[in-house]
Amino acid sequence: MARLAWLGLGTMGAPMASRLIEAGHDVIVWNRSRAKAEAFNGRAPLAGTPAEAISRAEAAITMLATPDAVDEVVLGSQGALAGLGGSGTLIDMSTVGPDYVTHLRSQLPEGVELVDAPVLGSASNAEDGSLKVFMGASDVAFERWSKVLAPIGKPMHMGPLGSGQAMKLVANSALAGLMSLTGETLALADALGLEQGNAIAGLLESPLGPAMKRKIDKFESDIYTPSFKLELMLKDMRLVDEHASKRNVDLKLIPDAKEWISLAYQRGYG
Numbered sequence: 001m002a003r004l005a006w007l008g009l010g011t012m013g014a015p016m017a018s019r020l021i022e023a024g025h026d027v028i029v030w031n032r033s034r035a036k037a038e039a040f041n042g043r044a045p046l047a048g049t050p051a052e053a054i055s056r057a058e059a060a061i062t063m064l065a066t067p068d069a070v071d072e073v074v075l076g077s078q079g080a081l082a083g084l085g086g087s088g089t090l091i092d093m094s095t096v097g098p099d100y101v102t103h104l105r106s107q108l109p110e111g112v113e114l115v116d117a118p119v120l121g122s123a124s125n126a127e128d129g130s131l132k133v134f135m136g137a138s139d140v141a142f143e144r145w146s147k148v149l150a151p152i153g154k155p156m157h158m159g160p161l162g163s164g165q166a167m168k169l170v171a172n173s174a175l176a177g178l179m180s181l182t183g184e185t186l187a188l189a190d191a192l193g194l195e196q197g198n199a200i201a202g203l204l205e206s207p208l209g210p211a212m213k214r215k216i217d218k219f220e221s222d223i224y225t226p227s228f229k230l231e232l233m234l235k236d237m238r239l240v241d242e243h244a245s246k247r248n249v250d251l252k253l254i255p256d257a258k259e260w261i262s263l264a265y266q267r268g269y270g
Contacts, residue, residue: 005047006020013064020149029047053083054084054088062090067097074104087112089145098165101116117135120172134167135158168236
């Protein structure tokens with residue numbers, strides 16, 4: 001068992017923190033909006049600041065929306081770093097990209113160990129503990145903290161620091177492409193006069209089958225309950241663009257997928 005400070009109780013962070021509490025870890029929670037933290041009253045102590053939260057823990061775990069939010073929560077005047085001092089562990093589970101992890105590492109004292117551990121999955125995966133946890137860490141840190149994070153999902157050691165973020169961008173690129181391809185194939189089926197049930201049945205037998213199977217209940221009911229904010233997916237795809245451009249990778253399909261997501265966002269589906 002570990003003493004943990006959990007920083008960020010959004011759509012994903014709240015159920016992830018809950019699973020660690022249910023597993024028996026000693027968790028103190030903090031969130032920028034106090035109301036979300038108060039939902040944990042009676043289950044975990046509430047901290048007034050990130051610094052206060054980590055002062056009573058051996059590791060701080062951040063699950064935040066953007067690199068700017070991580071900067072504020074970790075490096076701000078009452079941030080986690082103020083509580084960590086010169087030692088301890090910071091595990092960032094946000095999706096911020098490997099370049100940001102390099103920046104964050106440069107801002108931390110040498111005695112503070114940094115692990116990047118972004119997750120793949122949606123709110124339902126966070127609730128049932130079936131997320132994929134892509135970890136960038138030393139062998140020793142992975143051995144220690146993968147056991148702690150196991151109630152959240154399946155920890156996977158992707159390599160040294162930054163490798164978890166790299167894998168998350170790669171995985172989200174595949175997801176964006178798959179989302180776009182699924183939408184385009186169904187639009188083409190409609191335009192060609194195929195009955196939707198028949199089109200879905202045919203696509204289930206195609207290489208697109210696994211993606212169709214995961215969404216078939218939504219296609220058939222026409223009820224699209226959100227499982228992840230499209231606004232955050234757009235943020236992730238902008239990170240992909242930025243990292244690919246810096247490395248002179250000439251992507252063709254992924255930028256088009258990002259444009260579909262951007263168009264949906266502009267139309268109010270963020």
